[in-house]
Amino acid sequence: MNKIVFFVVVALLALLPVLWPDPYMLSVVSAAGIMIVAAISLNVLLGFTGQLSLGHAAFFGIGAYTSALLSLGFDVSLFGYLLVVDPKPVWVAFVSGILVAAAFGWLIGKLAFRVRGAYFVIVTICFAQVMRMVALNWVDLTEGPMALVSIPALTLWIPGEGVIKLVSKSATYWLVLAANVLAYLIVARLVLSRFGRAAIALRENETLAKSIGIPVTRYLIVFSVISAGIAGAAGGLYAHTVRIIDPEVFMFIYTITMVIMVIAGGKGTLAGPVIGGIIFGLLPELLRGVVAPEVQWMLYGALMVLLLLFMPKGIVPTFNGLVRRLRARLAREKTAAAPAKARGANA
Amino acid sequence: MSAQLQPMAQPRPGAPLLALSGVTMKISGLVALSEVSLEVHPGQIVSLIGPNGAGKTTAFNVISGYMRPTSGTVSFQGEDITGLPPEQIAARGLVRSFQRTSVFGNCTVFENIQTAFHMQGSASLAASILRLPSFRREEAALRERTREMLEFVGLTRRADDLAANLSYGDQRLLGVGIALAAQPRLLLLDEPAAGLNPSETDEFKDMIRKVADTGVTILLVEHDMQMVMSISDYIVVLNQGHRIADGGPQAIQNNPDVIRAYLGSGLKSAKA
Ligand SMILES: Nc1ncnc2c1ncn2[C@@H]1O[C@H](COP(=O)(O)OP(=O)(O)OP(=O)(O)O)[C@@H](O)[C@H]1O
Ligand SMILES: [Mg+2]
Numbered sequence: 001m002n003k004i005v006f007f008v009v010v011a012l013l014a015l016l017p018v019l020w021p022d023p024y025m026l027s028v029v030s031a032a033g034i035m036i037v038a039a040i041s042l043n044v045l046l047g048f049t050g051q052l053s054l055g056h057a058a059f060f061g062i063g064a065y066t067s068a069l070l071s072l073g074f075d076v077s078l079f080g081y082l083l084v085v086d087p088k089p090v091w092v093a094f095v096s097g098i099l100v101a102a103a104f105g106w107l108i109g110k111l112a113f114r115v116r117g118a119y120f121v122i123v124t125i126c127f128a129q130v131m132r133m134v135a136l137n138w139v140d141l142t143e144g145p146m147a148l149v150s151i152p153a154l155t156l157w158i159p160g161e162g163v164i165k166l167v168s169k170s171a172t173y174w175l176v177l178a179a180n181v182l183a184y185l186i187v188a189r190l191v192l193s194r195f196g197r198a199a200i201a202l203r204e205n206e207t208l209a210k211s212i213g214i215p216v217t218r219y220l221i222v223f224s225v226i227s228a229g230i231a232g233a234a235g236g237l238y239a240h241t242v243r244i245i246d247p248e249v250f251m252f253i254y255t256i257t258m259v260i261m262v263i264a265g266g267k268g269t270l271a272g273p274v275i276g277g278i279i280f281g282l283l284p285e286l287l288r289g290v291v292a293p294e295v296q297w298m299l300y301g302a303l304m305v306l307l308l309l310f311m312p313k314g315i316v317p318t319f320n321g322l323v324r325r326l327r328a329r330l331a332r333e334k335t336a337a338a339p340a341k342a343r344g345a346n347a
Numbered sequence: 348m349s350a351q352l353q354p355m356a357q358p359r360p361g362a363p364l365l366a367l368s369g370v371t372m373k374i375s376g377l378v379a380l381s382e383v384s385l386e387v388h389p390g391q392i393v394s395l396i397g398p399n400g401a402g403k404t405t406a407f408n409v410i411s412g413y414m415r416p417t418s419g420t421v422s423f424q425g426e427d428i429t430g431l432p433p434e435q436i437a438a439r440g441l442v443r444s445f446q447r448t449s450v451f452g453n454c455t456v457f458e459n460i461q462t463a464f465h466m467q468g469s470a471s472l473a474a475s476i477l478r479l480p481s482f483r484r485e486e487a488a489l490r491e492r493t494r495e496m497l498e499f500v501g502l503t504r505r506a507d508d509l510a511a512n513l514s515y516g517d518q519r520l521l522g523v524g525i526a527l528a529a530q531p532r533l534l535l536l537d538e539p540a541a542g543l544n545p546s547e548t549d550e551f552k553d554m555i556r557k558v559a560d561t562g563v564t565i566l567l568v569e570h571d572m573q574m575v576m577s578i579s580d581y582i583v584v585l586n587q588g589h590r591i592a593d594g595g596p597q598a599i600q601n602n603p604d605v606i607r608a609y610l611g612s613g614l615k616s617a618k619a
Binding site for chain 1: 411413432433434435437438442443444445449450451452453454458461462463465466468470472475476478482485486489525526528529
């Protein structure tokens with residue numbers, strides 16, 4: 001049932017560029033789509049282990065920079081030696097971006113999971129700030145505020161046509177859609193497994209989780225690595241589709257955008273970051289030109305406050321709760337109706 | 348007073364499953380446990396009793412790794428486990444339940460038990476994400492065992508309810524189910540019958556017997572003397588952090604130190 005819904009939704013989304021081939025619309029949706037992948041990655045940590053990372057843009061940025069630099073090639077002098085790296089195939093660069101981001105996820109997990117809660121939040125914020133400083137000031141490597149430009153696009157081998165560059169608006173859209181489907185499936189399968197149960201146990205009751213033999217720190221690190229890896233993939237996707245990156249990718253506002261998407265949609269649910277991401281990813285574009293930017297931000301704030309007032313758990317859990325209650329009522333009406341009918345037959 | 352100076356009475360010959368020797372636990376200056384030694388032998392139901400604040404829960408925290416004793420050692424199956432983290436102690440087959448109800452509130456009852464079978468699973472991350480046959484087999488087996496456990500603790504009808512929405516008594520049952528799913532050799536139960544009505548308490552007692560019959564050794568903290576006296580093979584009494592007595596139910600009920608410190612008027616109801 002759920003599988004069918006999922007398949008139909010993905011198929012419909014895949015048809016969008018055919019049904020409505022508007023380049024502006026496609027690029028807006030693609031940009032939102034990249035942020036949705038990032039939101040999915042944040043949800044892995046925030047939603048399932050309960051740890052709030054306020055430096056998640058760092059993993060996004062690390063993925064973006066690693067992938068961009070490796071695909072462009074670079075030379076940098078380190079301790080008096082000149083390190084020259086030739087341009088790598090773009091997919092090799094992209095996968096390396098994921099791996100490097102995941103490695104930083106491991107490091108942060110190791111460092112920060114000795115401390116939980118507020119300390120973890122602070123460690124992650126600092127981490128993102130440090131990364132931004134590195135990107136800004138290590139001009140030799142990153143070009144600093146001048147940005148990395150002419151980043152090559154991702155490629156695809158199509159039988160009969162050979163290797164094509166994924167540069168058209170529709171190609172970018174499909175690429176982002178594929179990344180979303182993949183990220184969603186990986187997270188769904190992760191969560192619906194012994195690994196996911198261990199992480200949720202940690203979120204729900206760490207003391208109890210330990211008492212039944214769950215080495216919680218190990219699972220925190222696994223989730224941190226996977227979360228950072230997916231964020232790195234989103235960053236790589238950004239680098240190779242926008243094809244220009246600067247240190248702004250590390251900015252706090254991007255992390256906040258991810259957090260808003262996850263919390264509005266419903267943290268700890270699979271669909272939450274997607275629903276929240278669609279709303280808060282497309283809203284800025286829908287409002288652009290209609291209202292001034294200041295008003296836009298006020299509208300966001302108001303929307304967020306309203307959401308949290310009326311749906312404190314987020315859109316998806318509230319909707320699920322409604323469905324459950326409706327079903328329960330239907331079931332009750334059915335059982336209430338049955339004896340009445342039986343009486344009628346006897347009379 | 349003299350009881351604590353005497354050598355510990357050997358309840359049974361043979362190697363103990365659990366042994367505390369000279370365990371002292373100071374919590375910010377307060378001596379919660381003082382030179383406590385006790386042994387639990389395999390196959391027994393042993394009760395740890397004493398007035399409020401005697402140090403019973405503290406003893407459980409020390410045994411299960413939630414507190415590191417100030418001095419003394421805890422050994423389980425002949426191995427020194429003092430200072431090991433709780434999850435490693437649980438992995439050795441020493442599992443405790445909690446005095447205050449402790450469940451995974453936002454998960455269903457079914458998920459609570461399924462989660463507690465954690466140590467029975469071994470599927471790798473790759474196998475889980477690729478949904479390999481080995482993963483599917485393991486998950487099916489764990490679901491089956493979860494159903495059996497729900498049947499055992501009598502929560503089958505509640506399987507799809509959120510644990511947070513259960514009644515107090517059902518949450519206590521779920522807590523025991525969670526501990527049992529971790530496959531204990533020694534199960535520590537901290538006031539499992541607190542807040543249960545008399546008929547629920549009786550059912551609970553039957554369940555503990557059933558658990559013991561499957562070969563699980565039990566160390567029980569409980570204030571319900573009727574239950575303690577009827578179910579225990581052996582009893583250890585704590586008062587203000589000291590072990591003041593130990594022996595069979597009969598001996599404990601007649602021990603003047605115990606009567607003075609704890610049983611007092613409660614004794615009549617226990618004998619009735
Ligand atoms: N974490 C803690 N911090 C401070 N004091 C503590 C802590 N844990 C226990 N104590 C103190 O240690 C003493 C023993 O407490 P403990 O909880 O072990 O008693 P208990 O025998 O389990 O009592 P009860 O029957 O009320 O559960 C008490 O004086 C208590 O206040
Ligand atoms: Mg206690």
